[in-house]
Amino acid sequence: MTASRIEDLATQLVQQAPDLDPDTIAALRTGLEQQGSALALAVSRIVELLFEGLVDPAISLPAIAEACSVLVMTSDPRVLAAMKYQIDTLEPMPDKPPTIAAPDVPLSALKRR
Helix, strand or coil, X not given: CCHHHHHHHHHHHHHHCCCCCHXXXXXXXXXXXXXXXXXXXXXXXXXXXXXXXXXXXXXXXXXXXXHHHHHHHCCXXXXXXXXXXXXXXXXXXXXXXXXXXXXXXCHHHCCCC
């Protein structure tokens, strides 16, 4: 699949929002994985997370479209690395472990009976 076809599919995905067409997502992921660059694979992962509802479409769709456009426009490794970094920031963070609450009464306020 050509890079311009990947860009067309990303644009189509943005235009369909907020509805996510499974066929468009599958075709986009297939094209990105066939392209095989680090940026394309990172975008494919975010598209997968988008479909699973783990990333916000309002935030991720513009970045996906921009990244697919970058795949078409340049082969500059610095630009591709910068775009990959931007895409990688869309990965969901793991849940924070629960915090252990401090006691309401300080130890110094306790008295022996």
